[in-house]
Amino acid sequence: MEEKLSLKEWIDLAETKNKSFGDFCIEFQAKELEMDKKVLLERMEEMLHVMEQSVVIGLTGITSMGGLVGGNGKKVETYRADSAEKSVVGGVMSKAIMIALAVGEANASMGRIVAAPTAGASGTLPAVLFSLSEARGSSMDELGKALIVAGAIGMVIASRASLSGAAGGCQAECGSAAAMAAGAAVELYGGSPEQVGQAVAITLKNMLGLVCDPVAGLVEVPCVKRNAGAAAQAMVAAEMALAGICSVIPVDEVIDAMAAVGNAMSCTLKETAQGGLAVSPTGILLANKLFAKVES
């Protein structure tokens, strides 16, 4: 078995070297991959371009393969344009919601996406990164660095717990995406390595126990809207961390707790479509309808 990574260890190293977590991660990862730092950053920027394109695809108002989702990203776009003064959460988070839905819908309708960390949770990172970068006027380089921070966080979660709904429930999939996005947000806003860790811990704590219960087994309901929820959780946690709020439970321990909760979770709640919303009367009805279509 591979050795468990520790986010605290990386954070401490970055703090000791007096580096931002992004600068530390890019150096560390480039060395690990035997890759030039510039090349690594370019690869991340390619990913960002794909993400931007996924948003465009989603906002055309497409319908998913299973027909259960589609057009909601566009609805938020229209609402933002027509009723900005009525926004409950304000412009930045409203944009994050729009992007999360758009990318989730692009994914569900066979659009091109970056699995980050998975296809089902692919809306969360673009939502947080692009809404914040617009608000802050971040450069592509800064966004690339934030994405590397997100990736490093994901690596730690993968090594101590899991990134897949089938193994750890939705907390491992959308929860991890949110934690990665929260860390990236702190980096983008110039927070310290320590604050990156706090944001990750706070996000995962707030999403602990979330089950994976896709209706008809498709990456549509509730996955797409959960990406919007995950993006919001990431932003809430980043705000707290930047304000200097600390998680009482240290970040690596929170990740371990998520692993334990995932292990304790019934198999019916881990992507098998045998529990939760998947077996609600409407969920069953929809599944039967979709399967009937297949049989015919």
Place this chain on the structure above:
Amino acid sequence: MNIFDVIGPVMIGPSSSHTAGAVRLGNLALAILGEGVKEAMIGLHGSFAQTYRGHGTDLALSAGLQGWATDDSRIPKSFDSAKEAEIEISFKTINLGDLSHPNSVRFWMTGVNGNKCTVTGASIGGGRVVVTNIDDFPVEFSGDFPAILTMHRDRPGAIALVTSILSTQGVNVAQMKVFRKQKGGLAAMIVETDQPIDDAAFEVIGKLPHIQSVRRIQLV
């Protein structure tokens, strides 16, 4: 695991197992057939059979048989392209038994040169796949490495001859497995290697004694 396993891959949605994995299984089946596909019947088992439409698994398998990558934007239109290329692809629901992985698929293929081949595999999560059976031989390989597949007579030295050719070419064996139906009968061998196997080595292996056929399986 590296950072590109977390941020990436770039893929066509919606599911790494039911879409990206399905493309890869198609890619592997095509590589095993060793020539362009003319006709393919594709059997879907378990979760693949139940949810294939909602995940575009059928489109992904057809894309894979045409040699496309998991991030190819044409995947949603792979049926149209198959039709244009006069590749006949059909689907049916199959039951491979309870012991089979829920995301299993079987391809019955005929190539453009008339060769036939049956390949069974499964998508085991995160876009990773495994081929479990070729032409009634139980096998096991992932396509993560370049590989050769031999059908040969189960005779002393048959295996050593193949590996010695590889060693003279500086090709290191990563994993290998040998399967046989009965002692002294027809056997199959999968050799997964760290380096690609070049044309010269491939041709020499095909002419070795006891070797009935050899296929090279190299995904881009």
